[in-house]
Amino acid sequence: MEEFNHLYEMLSQVQGYxxxxxxxxxxxxxxxxxxxxxxxxxGAFITASLExxxxxxxxxxxxxxxxxxxxxxxxxxxxxxxxxLGHPERFYEIMITPHLTSAMAIFGxxxxxxxxxxxxxxxxxxxxxxxxxxxxxxxxLKKWLYKILTLGVNDISPxxxxxxxxxxxxxxxxxxxxxxLLHGYVGFIFGxxxxxxxxxxxxxPVIFLFSAMVSGIALIMLVYMVVSYVRKxxxxxxxxxxxxxxxxxxxxxxxTLEGLDQIxxxxxxxxxxxxxxxxxxxxxxITLIVVQVFLGTIIPLVILGIFQFYKPKDSIRRVLxxxxxxxxxxxxxxxxxxxxxxxxxxxxxxxxxTGYKTLIVGSEGLLMATVWVIVPxxxxxxxxxxxxxxxxxxxxxxxxAES
Amino acid sequence: xxxxxxxxxxxxFLKKTAIVGGGAxxxxxLNPFDAVLIASEDPxxxxxxxxxxxxDIDKCIGCGRCANACKNENDVPKEPFFFRTWVxxxxxxxxxxxxxxxxxxxxxxxxxxxxKSDVFxxxxxxxxxNHCHKSPCVQVCPVGAxxxxxxxxxxxxxxxxxxxxxxxxxxxxxxRYIHPEKKVADKCTLCYHRISKGKTTACIEVCxxxxxxxxxxxxxxxxxxxxxxxxxxxxxxxxxxxxxxLFYNSLxxxxx
Ligand code: SF4
Ligand code: SF4
Numbered sequence: 001m002e003e004f005n006h007l008y009e010m011l012s013q014v015q016g017y018x019x020x021x022x023x024x025x026x027x028x029x030x031x032x033x034x035x036x037x038x039x040x041x042x043g044a045f046i047t048a049s050l051e052x053x054x055x056x057x058x059x060x061x062x063x064x065x066x067x068x069x070x071x072x073x074x075x076x077x078x079x080x081x082x083x084x085l086g087h088p089e090r091f092y093e094i095m096i097t098p099h100l101t102s103a104m105a106i107f108g109x110x111x112x113x114x115x116x117x118x119x120x121x122x123x124x125x126x127x128x129x130x131x132x133x134x135x136x137x138x139x140x141l142k143k144w145l146y147k148i149l150t151l152g153v154n155d156i157s158p159x160x161x162x163x164x165x166x167x168x169x170x171x172x173x174x175x176x177x178x179x180x181l182l183h184g185y186v187g188f189i190f191g192x193x194x195x196x197x198x199x200x201x202x203x204x205p206v207i208f209l210f211s212a213m214v215s216g217i218a219l220i221m222l223v224y225m226v227v228s229y230v231r232k233x234x235x236x237x238x239x240x241x242x243x244x245x246x247x248x249x250x251x252x253x254x255x256t257l258e259g260l261d262q263i264x265x266x267x268x269x270x271x272x273x274x275x276x277x278x279x280x281x282x283x284x285x286i287t288l289i290v291v292q293v294f295l296g297t298i299i300p301l302v303i304l305g306i307f308q309f310y311k312p313k314d315s316i317r318r319v320l321x322x323x324x325x326x327x328x329x330x331x332x333x334x335x336x337x338x339x340x341x342x343x344x345x346x347x348x349x350x351x352x353x354t355g356y357k358t359l360i361v362g363s364e365g366l367l368m369a370t371v372w373v374i375v376p377x378x379x380x381x382x383x384x385x386x387x388x389x390x391x392x393x394x395x396x397x398x399x400x401a402e403s
Numbered sequence: 404x405x406x407x408x409x410x411x412x413x414x415x416f417l418k419k420t421a422i423v424g425g426g427a428x429x430x431x432x433l434n435p436f437d438a439v440l441i442a443s444e445d446p447x448x449x450x451x452x453x454x455x456x457x458x459d460i461d462k463c464i465g466c467g468r469c470a471n472a473c474k475n476e477n478d479v480p481k482e483p484f485f486f487r488t489w490v491x492x493x494x495x496x497x498x499x500x501x502x503x504x505x506x507x508x509x510x511x512x513x514x515x516x517x518x519k520s521d522v523f524x525x526x527x528x529x530x531x532x533n534h535c536h537k538s539p540c541v542q543v544c545p546v547g548a549x550x551x552x553x554x555x556x557x558x559x560x561x562x563x564x565x566x567x568x569x570x571x572x573x574x575x576x577x578x579r580y581i582h583p584e585k586k587v588a589d590k591c592t593l594c595y596h597r598i599s600k601g602k603t604t605a606c607i608e609v610c611x612x613x614x615x616x617x618x619x620x621x622x623x624x625x626x627x628x629x630x631x632x633x634x635x636x637x638x639x640x641x642x643x644x645x646x647x648x649l650f651y652n653s654l655x656x657x658x659x
Contacts, residue, residue, distance in 0.1 A: 003583065007484050017491075017503035019530070019577025023484045026568040026581065086566015086586030090546075093565055099547035104569050107545075194643055195539060195575035348577055349659045351503050 006359065016352025025344045025356050028364045030080035033372055035186045035208065036336045037077040042183035042209070043216010044070040045119070045175060050246065052172045058242040064126065064389030065227065066220050071119050072380035078111060080372050083363050103189045114182050118175040123387075124149075125168040129156045130392045145386060183212040190339060197272035198279070198343040203261045210254035215332035217247045222325040225318065227384065237314050240321055241307070247328075248304040255297055275350040283353060284342050287334045296331010300324045453555040454593060455620040455648040457630055458529050460655075462614035465490055465527035467509035469606035469615065474510070476594065476605035483507045485580045487591040488531035488606055493657060495524045501657045528651070528658050529615065531606075532557060532578040532591035533639065537646035540570035540579065549588065555620070555648060556593045564588050575643050593617065620648065 011023050048066035051059040082088050098105035132154050135146035184205035190196075191204025201207075221243050228235040265276065280288060303324050311317065345353050359365040473488045474481060483506075490509030494502045494517055504513065515525065534557050541549050541557060548564035551557055559570075564587035571579045571588060582589040594604035598617065607615045618627020630636075630652075637654040638647035651658075 004482050004484070007482065011483065017505070020483060020486045020489050020505055020508050021571075021577050021580040024580065026571050086568075086581060087564070090563075090565040093546040093563065097546055099544055101542045102545040102569070103543065104545035104567065189569075193539075193543070193573055195573055344572075348575055349503065351501070351659065 006357070009357070010355050013355035014352060016347070017349060018347035018352045018354045019349055022344075022347050023354055025341070025354060027340055027344060028084070028356070029358050029366065029369045030084040030364055030372075032333070032336045032340045033080040033369055034077065035183075035190075035340070036215070036333050037073050037080065037372070037376070038186050039183055039208065039212030039215050039332065039336070040219050041070045041074045041077055041114075041216070042179040042212040043214065043218075044073065044220055045179045045216070046213055047217050047220045047243070047246075049172050049176050049179075052169060053176065056242060058236075058238045061236050061239045061389075062220055062224050062243070064387070064392065065224055065384075067119065067123050067126065068383045068387065068389070069220060069223055069380055070216075071123060072383055073376045074111075074115055074119060075379055076372055076376045078107075079375075080369070081107075083368060103185075103192050106185065107189075110182055110185055114178050118171060118178050122168055122171045122175060125164045125171065127387055127392070128153060128164055129161050130387075132156050133393070134391075142386070180209060184209045190343070195348055196343050197270065198276060198346070199339065201261055203257060203264075207254070207257050207261060210250060210257055211332050211335055213250045214247065214254050214328060217243060217250060218325040218328035218332075221247070221321060222329065223380070225322055225325075231390070235318065237317065240317070241311070244304055244307060244321060244324075247324075248301070248308060251297060251301050251304070251328075255301065272350055275346045279342060279346050279353070283345050284338055288338045288342070291334045292331050292338060295327055296334065300328050300331070448553075449621050451554065451621065452619045453621045454534065454598065455555070455618060455627055455650065456531075456534065456593070457616040457618070457627055457636065457650045457652065459614045459616070459634075460526055460528055460651055460653040462612045463490070463527040463529055464612055464614075465492055465509060465513045466611065467507075467512055468609045468611065469529060470508045471510045472605040472609040473591075477592070479589070480583055482583075485583070485589070487578075487589070488529060491528045491530060491658075493524075493526055493528060493655065494522060495657060496521045497523050499523065524655075526653075526655065528654075529606075530576065530578070531649065532574075532593075533576060533645065533647035533649040534591075534593060535645035535647050537644060539573040539575065539643075539645060543569045543573040545569065552595070556595055557590075558592055558595060559588050559590065561585060561587050575640050575645065 007024055010025070014023060044066045047059070048063050048070065050056045051063040082091050085091060094105055095108045098108070100106075128150060131146045131150045133156070135143055135150065138146060187205035187208030190199040190208075191201055193199045221240065224239070224243075225235050265273070303320055307317065307320075312320075341356050345356060347354065361367055467490050470486060470489050473479060473486075477487055479485055479487055486508045488508075489505055490513075491503055491505045492509070492513045492515075494504075494515065496502065496517060502517070504516075506513070509527070509529075513527075515522070517525075534555060536551065536555060538551070538557050541551055544550075544564075545567060546563060546565055548560045549557065549570050550560065566581060566586045566588070568581060568588070571581065574590075579588050579590045581587070594602075594606075597604060604615075604617055607617060616627060616630065618630075619625050620627065622628060631650060634652045636650035636652050638650060639654075639658065641647075
């Protein structure tokens with residue numbers, strides 16, 4: 001009986017009419033996390049690509065940091081998805097017998113492509129020379145780790161290193177569409193559900209993509225400031241200002257697209273319109289209007305907008321950048337929340353609402369979700385210990401060291 | 404098992420597209436009733452059974468016996484959150500406001516909460532899986548655990564389902580739930596274990612008024628096709644083009 005207490009509580013919160021099977025909301029907190037984490041990966045990667053492909057010199061200091069952040073989050077991105085399954089032990093079925101009409105079936109492949117072919121390779125080519133050099137100096141465990149990671153390719157003649165760079169560049173070029181694919185595709189998982197008018201929209205993949213960029217760029221901004229603080233170094237203001245500028249433009253794009261989606265909905269006012277407007281002005285008011293739109297979009301937009309014309313002194317900008325990046329990260333989290341949870345709060349009969357309460361324990365609970373937030377940051381800390389971007393030698397230093 | 408099914412559905416895809424395309428053209432020159440039928444026409448072997456279902460709303464008295472019999476027959480958990488079939492009571496008052504209820508899926512019967520003089524119209528609508536032949540649930544299942552049988556029944560393979568719940572999201576009619584013990588998707592099987600042995604479904608067996616009927620859509624002289632000929636039947640949410648094979652007689656526009 002006890003396992004159903006939660007459902008009886010939800011039943012008492014039903015407003016209007018929902019199909020009996022709808023009292024139990026299917027995709028909870030962990031499925032909110034899944035597009036959130038994947039979005040951070042895609043966004044962080046795109047930030048890294050800015051430096052390499054579009055040659056934004058000011059972002060050189062955050063290039064490796066962005067790549068490592070993307071990797072740390074990518075390694076856990078599937079975990080919330082797998083742990084929420086009824087039968088996590090059957091997960092491999094998606095890979096070996098994918099049912100190709102399903103948007104979800106392709107996920108394993110998109111994911112592996114991105115992890116193996118794009119991220120790992122790009123990081124490897126970027127760090128190979130340094131790992132060879134570090135292997136010479138380091139002692140104990142670290143030395144062995146570097147030796148293994150170089151895969152025995154120890155040639156660091158200028159010619160080979162030039163090839164490393166060329167291949168790395170090529171992978172980044174392939175990586176950008178891959179990052180778009182990874183996250184646009186996550187949007188499609190929701191956007192293609194025709195039964196759900198809150199999800200079903202052609203704009204969904206594009207919106208997911210741009211919001212992913214917003215959150216990823218904000219994450220890099222935050223991580224860069226925190227890492228600098230921990231290393232007791234002042235963050236490079238030019239880099240921060242440049243990130244902020246990109247952030248500003250991407251938020252505008254993202255906001256426009258989301259606005260367009262809503263305006264379209266309001267103007268067409270289809271059968272589902274009444275229930276959706278009740279949803280937005282009722283159950284989603286705090287998370288959508290207050291947190292996502294006001295705190296997570298408008299305030300950052302205003303602050304970053306002002307900075308485009310008027311720059312207060314560094315210390316003030318730093319504090320405000322910290323606040324802005326946190327606001328955006330929270331805002332985008334609730335954007336995912338509003339999509340995933342919001343889409344299940346109203347009945348497909350359009351006659352009522354069910355409720356949702358985050359459980360603390362269990363495979364869908366808050367504790368589990370917290371684990372999947374802590375783990376990527378721990379991985380990132382480990383990666384930064386193993387592959388510190390600030391210890392990489394620039395080409396100039398290298399030639400000096402060689403001579 | 405799953406691989407085989409996946410291959411079959413791929414092979415059939417082109418064939419199906421061609422015929423659905425043709426069907427749409429044919430439908431435009433026929434009367435609207437035929438259009439409903441043709442919209443769900445299966446290209447499969449005409450000489451074999453193709454299951455469909457009819458519910459006559461005029462006959463349903465809302466006793467809820469079907470929902471109860473289904474739970475007993477099919478090991479559906481007794482809690483009021485899991486149903487393979489349930490009954491809804493629609494009441495439209497004099498201000499044309501729609502009120503829908505389904506306490507415990509209708510198993511314990513219904514009370515009319517509105518005063519008689521306020522009621523403009525009231526009726527019962529039994530709901531269940533529509534055994535859609537272009538069904539969104541089959542389409543979205545990432546491993547092919549939800550599949551179409553050749554005789555037109557949508558089933559879930561318990562040993563194969565990973566419990567991702569994508570199908571529950573994709574079904575526009577709320578017909579699926581996750582079985583709390585088995586942790587896999589569950590829904591009406593059209594009592595496949597019974598109909599394949601020549602028996603009828605548990606819900607039909609107990610219905611005191613004969614409001615429910617199962618039949619072969621390929622059998623032109625059978626009772627189901629005859630019923631469809633005589634009555635104006637509709638499917639739920641036709642705009643979603645799910646190819647529903649559950650036909651309702653006397654369906655009101657308010658029903659969703
Ligand atoms: S009614 Fe729902 S569960 Fe049944 S076949 Fe159609 S989409 Fe699938
Ligand atoms: S819950 Fe099971 S049947 Fe439904 S889509 Fe997922 S794997 Fe397929």
